Amino acid sequence: MSVLRFGFGEKIITNSVIKDYQYNDLKLLNHYFEVQLTDGVVTLSRKLDDDKIYGLGENVKGINKRGCMFTSFNEDDPDITEDRKSLYAAHNFLIIAGKNTFGLFIDTPKVVDYDLGFSDLDNLVIKTKDGFDLYIIDIESSTPELDIIHEFREMIGKSYIAPFWAFGVAQSRWGYKSKQDLEDVINGFKEKKLPLDMLFCDIDCLEEFEDFTFNNTFYKNGKIDSGFFKGLKEDKIHLVPIVDAAVKVKDGYFLYEELMKEKGYCTDKDGNPYIVGVWPGDSLLPDYLSKSGSEVFGRGYKKYLDLGIDGFWNDMNEPALFYSKKYINEFANHLRNIDYDKFHEMDFYIIRDKVNQIKNNIDDYKSIYHKYDLAYKDNNIVNHYDVHNMYGYKMVEAAHNYFEKYNLENNINKKYLLFSRSSMIGSHRYSGIWTGDNAAYWNHLLLNLKMMPSLNMCGYLYSGADIGGFGHNASEDLLIRWMGLGIFTPLFRNHTCNWVRAKDYHLMQRTNIIRNILSIRYALLPYIYSEYIKAVNNDTLLFTPLAFRFRDDERCADIEDELLFGDSLLIAPVYSQNANGRMVYLPTDAIEVRMKSGKDYKLTNLPKGDHYIKVDLDEVVFFILDGGILPLAKIDEVDKIKNIESVNYNDLEFIGNIYNKKEYILYYEQDTIKEKKIKLN
């Protein structure tokens, strides 16, 4: 086993890696890649044999990414199609698996381009700007992918652990505008006897899109309506507000004023605030890379924490830019100088191009500066473009650091839910992620499945997609089938865009089916949470491609629509509209578990091999592989489940191979995370 570290030029320190390794002579790298350094760009290339390529975290396409192109450059763009080279994250870890199998981590916040046998099926080419560390993890083993991942995860440090309640049922919609809207959701859930653990508030609940505020509907007689928050507490519903990256320019707004006072903002090259436009209109970009920006913004959470709020999602932190003041001014000048008496369609096309370039404009990113003490030896001023991918990472770190401080100051030991849209490896220690603004597409349901193991590889264990899709209208069957996957993902949130039809659970027609499937989530929670904690503690995967564990089974090599989940289960959700079922390949003899609700299940033994599995819309079917064991929380009455506290960890039943297994190691949360070895026979 060896981890080889290589240095290329003066690097920007990212703290993605927490272990220290010796640098090696670059010559050693030639064993893995042909290396070229031209004009400050490092090119790694390698002839591909029948290699598979795994990793790269949050990206489109398959689990095996051979034949694809990607670019690490965090990007807010909701049109998630097969050609997208980057989503919201920079996860520069991959495994090249073939005759020789090794892992590769490029430790840089800069743009990295991957051509993984796309332009030329037989060649891999990776390019990035000089100034980074590169790690090779080379392990000889019968399960090299799993061992390389384990080693990599040790390198980058333990993954963020979400509080237990964050494994409950989450309802969200961009469109809730007021306290009343939230109360309507709560009442709707109660009326339909649906459980609820987390209720999200999106930007419209804020005062003029200002972070750490609520709009006036949350106020009574000039004071925040504490009765509302008390009610939430009684119902054990966690309110999870959104926290956007940019801060509204507005005199009197505490966060704006503090950032201005402490110069905690991103600047232009002359040190003036770089004004950009996002939801609140003209805004500052807090400089999360600077001590002052990070601390000022972190302190902002106090407003929410003092209300008892303990969950947050960080959004727009690629950062997303709708415009910059600079660009708007240039655009206005362009328009001002047109001779409208001679207006020609070419004038129009030029305007169109300028309009299309304003969002997330690269020139803006290149015009923004940070103060980052770890940037360079003798200079802490760094151009945003070179640290772009760190922005979301540093935003969640600011929150994490303040939560620790807040706990200390208040002598408490609270766990906080925190997950983010943008991420870079390193941020996995401080927060989870959701997979961004997906769409109500059946192929995004399948993409969700394919993405999970890649996210796990890069340290993101608390994660999930917007169930049913964020953008576009969803049909109820899509929502329900997506729940069939979602009940296994740690973050299990129904979230929707504001201009499409609502698909909140309580507003659907088939609330019976939905209630039953939600109850399956609760029944499975002892397993889900235990396997999640094991994956964090042991630096392993929660979602594992079949090919990693059953390496000698050729059939597993290209199965990309089933996953191993935890130690014992194989999941194979239905992802095609109007399908009555699907084919499932079982790599071992297995027990089919067919659940209609948390208390209604049927077990069937199936031999290793291919099976057509019928799955009605009101069922979830999964499999316990040979030797596997599944603890199930006993659900007495489905419509009496109110929230995650309904799960009784003291009354479990076990299914699977209980006669051959001695014990199941159960994890649960009781103030802290507890371990319990349960004897099975």
Next chain:
Amino acid sequence: MSVLRFGFGEKIITNSVIKDYQYNDLKLLNHYFEVQLTDGVVTLSRKLDDDKIYGLGENVKGINKRGCMFTSFNEDDPDITEDRKSLYAAHNFLIIAGKNTFGLFIDTPKVVDYDLGFSDLDNLVIKTKDGFDLYIIDIESSTPELDIIHEFREMIGKSYIAPFWAFGVAQSRWGYKSKQDLEDVINGFKEKKLPLDMLFCDIDCLEEFEDFTFNNTFYKNGKIDSGFFKGLKEDKIHLVPIVDAAVKVKDGYFLYEELMKEKGYCTDKDGNPYIVGVWPGDSLLPDYLSKSGSEVFGRGYKKYLDLGIDGFWNDMNEPALFYSKKYINEFANHLRNIDYDKFHEMDFYIIRDKVNQIKNNIDDYKSIYHKYDLAYKDNNIVNHYDVHNMYGYKMVEAAHNYFEKYNLENNINKKYLLFSRSSMIGSHRYSGIWTGDNAAYWNHLLLNLKMMPSLNMCGYLYSGADIGGFGHNASEDLLIRWMGLGIFTPLFRNHTCNWVRAKDYHLMQRTNIIRNILSIRYALLPYIYSEYIKAVNNDTLLFTPLAFRFRDDERCADIEDELLFGDSLLIAPVYSQNANGRMVYLPTDAIEVRMKSGKDYKLTNLPKGDHYIKVDLDEVVFFILDGGILPLAKIDEVDKIKNIESVNYNDLEFIGNIYNKKEYILYYEQDTIKEKKIKLN
């Protein structure tokens, strides 16, 4: 068996249906739908049981369209994602299959909205403006879908038959700019020993995007270079130029001048030409619905026909509008009146919205007028919006009519290749279609497969997708896997957008594999062409969903990634990147045909049921179902095939069930289409 015709108000005659049926009392329709007429809108609704819904021709989503929404409104938009409600066609025929199975055809050129159990899984709602005919086809049978389709196809008349050579290998790219570029392709194909039947020229080969021209690179000493065309003829390569719907406004351009002279253009409400912008800049929209517009444009083909050109594709005929003169002027006025000293981001957002609305603007469509003699009893002026979906239909009809005239005038009996982007049922009698500007997405390869039977149902038999995808960069494995489907589609064209990397066959790395797969196409041609002619003659499907033929086999009900092809074959192409094979369900015992080239194949008997079929990148695997028979043209040497004339119809071999089958009815073209009954034993 019954065909019921119902009339709603004064209709615009489409000639989609060629048989005459009596009108029925609307009360009879209540057996099928709840009917509501409100404010000129007719709403048909129906409770859905476990019905499946087939049809609607060119659209996204599955073969079974239950749970989806669609709108018939022909649209040029290359972002083909799952949420798209309309593509380039209006194919208003569907089958509702359940306890009662019946077909429905809405004979209207107007917008039709379909909610096929999307908003409410249990309800179907169809809406359209008053003024149309509606047909119900109700047949009791053991194969009702097939029988309904047969009846419908008889109603709408025989499908267009493409010339035999149009079943050959087609190379196209938006990006060929000159005669030299075309010659380079031809030479490239020769060098790589690749066969070629059709070479397409796109808009850059024209003189300023003017229809029926070539740019000056095709001229020598002021005259068209006849040597080039002679060379093509010698090589038996058919040059297929593009013909766009709109006509450049340019003095001296014959087509513009003739349209102006004969007032064959679309107008504004005052009768003035409605100037729109497309590729040539300011353009007329020929009024294909008017006698003068249709005839003037039709005559334009003479320029090409006289050069010996006998194949054409009609494009941009939704019609696609980049802008209208009217909108551009309004836009300029808006910009002129902005106070740029107070320019605010809201000004920007308003401009952005105006920019985004300019393309295919609904207000433009509503401001355009046609002279259509079949529009109304006492008025031949019709608003474009009400006949929008007919525009492409009438464009191909204009060509068809002129071809007939040209043949008569020249006393010849030539067959012409004609296919179109936009279509409406009725146009299937005059031309084929391609499926528009798809993308280099693996899910578009699967979409191609799913779309084929729906197109066939609506009369479009000569059709196919751009192999490897039109938009976005394609990897070579995608191109090759897509060929594995494309070799079965009548139109088998490799076509690519101009700003993505070229994927012409001769430019790829694995030309050996490509050459071999192309040779499979030629070996299969006797079967493909014969089954195609039978499907036209008998008003049947060339591509059939398994569920239609094996109605009692529950497993076939939701198989949407395999198709029956012709009478004997089942095809199941690989559509996942990096897959080594795929699962295939065989509804009968079958013979697996594993071809590495037209002359290299291996047969294996397989029993009915599920099979994992390994398919290497250099293979095409398909199946001869029980009782099936496959004629194969003998390929002696793969690299000696130059074009479709290399296929020897007198030297066939037969594989499959030759001992139980008495004969195979073969069709081939020899001046006219010939039938030959070949005795098998």
